[in-house]
Amino acid sequence: MSDACSVPRMGHDDMSDIMVELRGVDKWYGDFHVLKNINLAIDRGQVVVVCGPSGSGKSTLCRTINRLESIDQGSIVIDGRVLPSEGRALRELRANVGMVFQSFNLFSHLTVIENITLAPRKLRGVAKEQARQHALALLDSVGIASQADKYPAQLSGGQQQRAAIARALAMRPEVILFDEPTSALDPEMVGEVLEVMTKLAEEGMTMLVVTHEMGFARKVADRVLFMDEGEIVEDRSPSDFFNQPETDRARAFLSRIL
Amino acid sequence: MKHTHLFDSPGPRGLRLIRMATAVWVAVLLLIVAYVVWRLDARGQLAPGKWLPFVTNVKLLKFLGEGLLQTLSASSVALVFSLLLGIVLAVGRALGHRLLSLAIAAYVQVFRGIPVLLNMLFLFLGVPLVLRLNISAYSVVVIALVLYNSAVIAEIVRAGIAALPSGQRSASLALGFSEFQTLKYILVPQAVRLMIPALVSQFIIIIKDSALGFIVGFHELTAKAQNAALQLSNPLQTYIVIGIVYVAINLLVAHISNWIANRKTNTAG
Amino acid sequence: MTFSAITLTVGTAFLTTLSLTLLTILSSTALGALLTIGYILPVSPLQKTVQVYIHVIRNTPLTIVFFLVVFGLPQVGLILPFFPFAWLALTLYTATFVAETLRAGVLSVAIGEVEAARALGLSWHQLLTSLILPQAARSVVPPMTSNYIALLKNTSIASAFGVLEATGVMVEMVNQNSGYVIQIMMLTAAIYLALSLGIGLLGDLVERKIRLTR
Numbered sequence: 247m248s249d250a251c252s253v254p255r256m257g258h259d260d261m262s263d264i265m266v267e268l269r270g271v272d273k274w275y276g277d278f279h280v281l282k283n284i285n286l287a288i289d290r291g292q293v294v295v296v297c298g299p300s301g302s303g304k305s306t307l308c309r310t311i312n313r314l315e316s317i318d319q320g321s322i323v324i325d326g327r328v329l330p331s332e333g334r335a336l337r338e339l340r341a342n343v344g345m346v347f348q349s350f351n352l353f354s355h356l357t358v359i360e361n362i363t364l365a366p367r368k369l370r371g372v373a374k375e376q377a378r379q380h381a382l383a384l385l386d387s388v389g390i391a392s393q394a395d396k397y398p399a400q401l402s403g404g405q406q407q408r409a410a411i412a413r414a415l416a417m418r419p420e421v422i423l424f425d426e427p428t429s430a431l432d433p434e435m436v437g438e439v440l441e442v443m444t445k446l447a448e449e450g451m452t453m454l455v456v457t458h459e460m461g462f463a464r465k466v467a468d469r470v471l472f473m474d475e476g477e478i479v480e481d482r483s484p485s486d487f488f489n490q491p492e493t494d495r496a497r498a499f500l501s502r503i504l
Numbered sequence: 505m506k507h508t509h510l511f512d513s514p515g516p517r518g519l520r521l522i523r524m525a526t527a528v529w530v531a532v533l534l535l536i537v538a539y540v541v542w543r544l545d546a547r548g549q550l551a552p553g554k555w556l557p558f559v560t561n562v563k564l565l566k567f568l569g570e571g572l573l574q575t576l577s578a579s580s581v582a583l584v585f586s587l588l589l590g591i592v593l594a595v596g597r598a599l600g601h602r603l604l605s606l607a608i609a610a611y612v613q614v615f616r617g618i619p620v621l622l623n624m625l626f627l628f629l630g631v632p633l634v635l636r637l638n639i640s641a642y643s644v645v646v647i648a649l650v651l652y653n654s655a656v657i658a659e660i661v662r663a664g665i666a667a668l669p670s671g672q673r674s675a676s677l678a679l680g681f682s683e684f685q686t687l688k689y690i691l692v693p694q695a696v697r698l699m700i701p702a703l704v705s706q707f708i709i710i711i712k713d714s715a716l717g718f719i720v721g722f723h724e725l726t727a728k729a730q731n732a733a734l735q736l737s738n739p740l741q742t743y744i745v746i747g748i749v750y751v752a753i754n755l756l757v758a759h760i761s762n763w764i765a766n767r768k769t770n771t772a773g
Numbered sequence: 774m775t776f777s778a779i780t781l782t783v784g785t786a787f788l789t790t791l792s793l794t795l796l797t798i799l800s801s802t803a804l805g806a807l808l809t810i811g812y813i814l815p816v817s818p819l820q821k822t823v824q825v826y827i828h829v830i831r832n833t834p835l836t837i838v839f840f841l842v843v844f845g846l847p848q849v850g851l852i853l854p855f856f857p858f859a860w861l862a863l864t865l866y867t868a869t870f871v872a873e874t875l876r877a878g879v880l881s882v883a884i885g886e887v888e889a890a891r892a893l894g895l896s897w898h899q900l901l902t903s904l905i906l907p908q909a910a911r912s913v914v915p916p917m918t919s920n921y922i923a924l925l926k927n928t929s930i931a932s933a934f935g936v937l938e939a940t941g942v943m944v945e946m947v948n949q950n951s952g953y954v955i956q957i958m959m960l961t962a963a964i965y966l967a968l969s970l971g972i973g974l975l976g977d978l979v980e981r982k983i984r985l986t987r
Contacts, residue, residue: 312892316513331515340894351889355907364903365893410889417893507813507876509884510900512891514815525816533822543849617969618962619926621940626958629947633954708832715834719933726836739844747829747837754832 263290264323265421265452266311271320273306280306282476284320288421293453295463295484298473299499304456307473308425311454312343325420341369344414344422348429350406352398352413359385359394362413369417377416384412388442404435408442421452428459460504464488472496554738558745564732571728572749578642578724579711582649586710587703589650590657591696595687597662608658615655620713623648628720641722649710660702664695704761708754715750725749776953779946780960786942787964793860793928793938798921800864805871812876827869835927838866839934855935863931867924874916878909910983918976922969939964 266288273281280303288294296304309315311322313329313336322329324343330336352361362384363377372380385391388408390401398406407427414422424443428436440462447453447466457463463470463484470487472480474495480487488504491497514522544550557564597608615623624644631639668691676686696703718727725746733742774782811823830838842862846852853861882905890904932941943961947954 313512314888314892332512332518333515334896336512336515337894337896340892343892345889345892347885347889347892349885351883351885353886353889353904354883355904355911365895368899368903369894413889413893507880508815509887510813510879510905511815511897522816525814526818529816529819529822533818540849547848549848613970614962614966617922617926617966619929619940619965621929621932622943622958622962622965625940625944626962629944630954630958633947633951712832712834712836715836716930718836726834726840730840733844739840740848743837743840743844747833747841750834750837751829751832755828 264288265290265292265325266454267323268307268310269321269323271310271317271322273303273310273315273317273319280476281310281317284478286471286478286481288452288454290420290452291450292468293447293451293455293466294469294471295467296454296456296471296473297458297460297463297499298479301475302473303476304473305425308423308454308456311423312340312345314345337369341365341417342419342421344417344419346407346410346414346422346424346427348426350398350403350410350430352406352410354398357395357397358390358401358409361398361409362416365413366416381412381416384415385409387445388412389438402435403431404438407431407435407439411439411442411446415446421454422446424453424455424457426456426458428457458503460488472499474499549740554736554741557736557738558741564736567732568725568728568746571723571725574642574722575711575714575717575724575726576753578645578649578717578722579707579714582646582653582710582714583707585646585650586653586657586706589654591661591692593654593658594661594665595684595692597658598665598687599683612655612658615651616659620648620652621716621719623651624716624720641717641720644720645714645717645722645724649713652713653706653710656706657703660699660706661692661695664699665691667698668694700761700765704758708757711754711757712750774946774950776956779950779953779957783939783942783946783957783960783964786937786939787968789856789936789938790925790928790940791968793856793863793931793936794921794925796860797863797867797924797928800860801867801871801924802917804864804868805875808868808872809875809879812872813879823872827872830866830869831873835862835866835930836933838862839930843934855931859928859931859934859936862934863924863927866927867920870920870923871917874913874920875909877916878913879905881912882908911980914976914980914983918973921976922972925968925972926965 264287266286268284268286271281271284272279282303284307286294286307296307298304306315310317311324311329313331316331324339327339330339352358353364356364359378359381362381363372363374366372366377366380367374382391382394385394388411390405390408390412393401393405393409398409401409411422411427427443428439431439436459440459443453443455443462444466455462455467467484470480470482470484471478472487472491472493472495479493480491480496482492487496488500491500512518541550548554593608593611597605600608627639627644627647628641631637631644665687672690672694673686676690677683681689714722714724715726717724718730721727729742729746733739736742808823808827811819812827814820839859839862842858842865846858846861886904886908887900890900895903928938929940931938932944939961943957946957950957
């Protein structure tokens with residue numbers, strides 16, 4: 247199982263347990279080449295952080311993995327299966343890949359607990375009471391069990407995002423995608439969300455996290471990907487990336503944000 | 505506003521479905537058009553004699569043109585007076601005693617709840633019969649339109665003022681302006697600017713409602729069209745052409761106001 | 774005629790107004806829903822057809838739509854009595870406003886929430902019933918109520934096209950009983966007003982009910 251990355255790949259030694267693999271992925275928006283020859287393999291249990299300047303395509307990369315965005319060239323393989331392009335197969339895969347959005351995107355007409363039980367009940371036929379118990383346990387694990395019957399608008403940003411994480415967890419996914427999960431939060435609430443994400447990582451969840459939170463990257467990530475202008479420019483361990491970036495672009499980026 | 509977020513970008517099966525649906529729809533459309541054309545032709549409705557007058561008959565064009573002028577004249581006058589009266593009503597409601605506010609609220613409720621045609625008929629029948637005065641069809645139409653649209657505009661301005669940040673009124677009063685001056689210099693101008701799109705659609709509604717004038721003998725575009733259609737025996741063609749004229753006018757009005765709105769935001773400080 | 778006889782005549786005419794209104798509410802809502810679906814489905818010629826239809830009809834006076842129905846449809850083989858023609862004209866016209874309202878309702882659902890639903894793996898049918906319809910239903914009731922009140926008032930135009938509804942009968946009564954002009958006009962206005970307010974109140978009730986139940 248070779249990949250075109252010329253930089254050393256860090257992570258688990260069990261090289262055959264690849265959870266997500268992108269090979270030769272290209273995408274254009276009209277004339278704009280937003281993803282350029284992306285090659286990426288994420289092992290089971292790895293935490294990969296993607297950083298880079300805005301417009302670098304990191305969000306798009308994240309969204310291609312569950313096909314919220316389609317790709318024009320290349321292949322995406324998740325847990326050994328090629329990413330389906332439509333139909334029931336795609337929906338089944340999406341049920342297995344969780345996603346947490348920058349703007350939380352909780353369903354505003356449902357209570358927090360209804361948000362969490364909707365997918366298990368509708369997609370997997372889980373009974374109402376069972377789904378509710380599981381949801382309460384999840385809400386408890388992210389620290390907002392008391393908010394279960396409130397509406398999203400009644401929660402703070404940090405609470406909403408934690409509820410969104412619980413909603414993703416309710417489907418027992420094998421990998422969770424985080425698209426700038428803390429960028430829309432007031433500073434004092436970023437910590438509570440990062441705490442939940444750190445706990446998830448420690449429990450062995452496979453995670454792809456697009457973020458600017460370098461502290462989180464340093465402490466929790468197994469790998470840091472630096473993207474710029476649609477390309478993966480660097481793919482290193484956190485300590486290597488932060489202390490000795492290889493490229494000028496990465497150096498410029500780091501000097502701006504650190 | 506696009507709604508592409510509702511669908512995933514289609515895979516191969518989805519693309520096939522879309523292609524099929526496209527083909528089916530185009531086929532259905534062509535069939536309908538073909539049927540209509542065939543039917544019209546069978547009844548002689550496609551004969552050039554029925555259509556050419558709109559390009560060649562100068563007398564006809566002049567005749568209809570006069571109607572168009574009456575339409576535009578009555579509509580514009582009605583718009584101006586509706587705007588003035590509507591603003592007065594909104595200000596009166598904001599400032600006045602409870603009794604005045606209630607009276608204005610009743611006025612608004614009543615004239616928004618009855619058909620404009622009823623206003624026209626009331627004036628057309630009532631003024632000669634009850635007041636024993638002559639009233640021109642033009643006045644009937646304009647007054648009827650003003651009665652209705654002033655009520656609508658009063659609500660639009662009221663909503664506009666309520667939508668302004670409360671700090672505007674506070675700041676103005678703190679500077680020493682009276683309530684009336686606050687409305688006059690600060691609140692109403694801003695509200696009107698905010699409400700320009702709504703006011704433009706109201707103008708289009710006024711133009712459309714002016715067509716009701718034919719019922720009360722006002723010689724505007726629709727009345728003239730009815731007259732001409734009778735004389736030339738081409739009602740279908742006449743009303744199609746008149747419909748196109750109305751659509752063109754209303755689209756023009758919408759475009760001009762967009763252009764004005766863009767200019768204002770570009771030059772505004 | 775005595776005034777009570779006049780009242781009865783006018784009142785009966787309002788039954789015609791009401792039946793025309795109710796029938797058109799049903800048909801224009803159905804046609805409007807179809808138009809909205811055509812607007813949204815990613816079939817380009819269908820979208821364009823619907824857009825053209827809506828743009829043209831919304832900028833045409835209802836009066837002209839009536840003329841086109843009454844003079845145009847017989848030429849393509851459809852000849853109907855006055856009442857069905859009026860119902861047809863009102864349906865074709867009102868459906869465009871219903872379609873715009875429904876489309877705005879569908880678009881009022883936040884893009885992010887739709888994406889989150891897709892990301893969870895919900896099917897299109899589940900997306901519609903669990904997310905779009907519940908939220909759209911909430912925002913759509915007040916503008917739909919306005920559309921229906923406008924429809925009620927628009928039925929008065931049918932009086933110029935052979936339908937003996939309230940406005941037409943009022944004119945007849947005034948012409949026959951010039952001693953009661955003001956009373957007849959007040960009576961007619963009052964009933965229209967009551968009906969408008971009634972529709973408005975019903976709309977409020979429905980909105981409140983939707984907000985409470987789920």
